[in-house]
Amino acid sequence: MNERPWLVVPAAGKGRRMGAERPKQYLPLAGRPVLARTLARLHQAFPDARLCLCLDAEDAHFAPDDVPFADWRRVPGGAERVDSVVNALAAIANDAADGDAVLVHDVARPCVTADDLRRLRAAVAADPVGALLATPVADTMKRDDGAGRVKATEPREGLWHALTPQGFRYGLLRHALAEAARRGVAVTDEASAVEALGHSPRLVSGRRDNLKITHPEDLVLAELILAAQAARDDHSPDRNDNA
Numbered sequence: 001m002n003e004r005p006w007l008v009v010p011a012a013g014k015g016r017r018m019g020a021e022r023p024k025q026y027l028p029l030a031g032r033p034v035l036a037r038t039l040a041r042l043h044q045a046f047p048d049a050r051l052c053l054c055l056d057a058e059d060a061h062f063a064p065d066d067v068p069f070a071d072w073r074r075v076p077g078g079a080e081r082v083d084s085v086v087n088a089l090a091a092i093a094n095d096a097a098d099g100d101a102v103l104v105h106d107v108a109r110p111c112v113t114a115d116d117l118r119r120l121r122a123a124v125a126a127d128p129v130g131a132l133l134a135t136p137v138a139d140t141m142k143r144d145d146g147a148g149r150v151k152a153t154e155p156r157e158g159l160w161h162a163l164t165p166q167g168f169r170y171g172l173l174r175h176a177l178a179e180a181a182r183r184g185v186a187v188t189d190e191a192s193a194v195e196a197l198g199h200s201p202r203l204v205s206g207r208r209d210n211l212k213i214t215h216p217e218d219l220v221l222a223e224l225i226l227a228a229q230a231a232r233d234d235h236s237p238d239r240n241d242n243a
């Protein structure tokens with residue numbers, strides 16, 4: 001496996017659930033756009049990585065100065081997240097080898113730590129199928145009856161929240177996504193496409209504070225998480241990267 005991973009960052013979403021005046025990746029988070037924060041975390045862990053950044057063709061907010069990587073390219077986003085990832089994999093087809101590691105990370109997850117990123121990368125290197133960060137479900141799970149009442153309490157044993165990054169070898173991931181599209185399999189993350197081939201990606205237990213900014217209150221939480229992480233880690237570059 002090539003030592004320099006490929007990073008695919010889907011950042012072409014509209015942020016409809018956020019309901020802001022611009023896509024959530026361009027909202028300020030502790031003084032910088034969410035996109036800049038997320039890319040800074042990825043760069044901290046993988047300074048030599050090759051980045052594919054999926055952006056909406058009509059994106060009017062992107063600032064190239066927010067990209068800290070030397071080796072990066074812009075790729076047009078697709079209609080859904082999975083289409084953005086497919087576009088990214090197609091864009092690197094001439095440069096990527098089937099055995100190269102590709103880590104896909106939502107731009108909307110700026111609180112991922114360098115430690116989790118490196119552990120995920122190591123798991124991907126060690127596992128022929130691939131791996132994803134995930135965290136065990138901690139709450140009691142209810143199923144509704146479709147009319148606002150509880151139908152059942154579902155067992156939570158063995159249930160995990162899928163996070164990102166999710167990492168796979170280039171050839172397997174491209175094949176899995178193509179097959180999922182051909183068979184009409186619903187794909188909300190990379191792992192589900194690989195699972196549909198009959199494989200079992202490895203679950204790498206990640207931090208619960210690797211939240212996906214989705215709703216307005218998540219932005220407030222993310223700001224608190226970044227502050228707590230910076231206070232915990234004297235060496236965090238986030239302490240000095242507000243410029």
Ligand SMILES: Nc1ccn([C@@H]2O[C@H](COP(=O)(O)OP(=O)(O)OP(=O)(O)O)[C@@H](O)[C@H]2O)c(=O)n1
Pocket residue numbers: 009010011012013014015016017018023024025054077078079080081082084105106107108109212213214
């Ligand atoms: N067509 C799309 C849709 C989503 N994404 C990206 O996929 C990640 C996860 O998507 P989500 O959180 O659902 O983001 P949005 O699509 O922006 O949000 P919403 O569903 O509320 O509109 C985000 O980093 C988002 O930018 C993407 O690259 N291309």
Ligand SMILES: C[C@](O)(CO)[C@H](O)COP(=O)(O)O
Pocket residue numbers: 081106161162163164188189190212
């Ligand atoms: C990939 C993902 O972040 C895993 O939790 C998630 O599936 C993407 O979120 P979406 O709301 O389904 O786009």
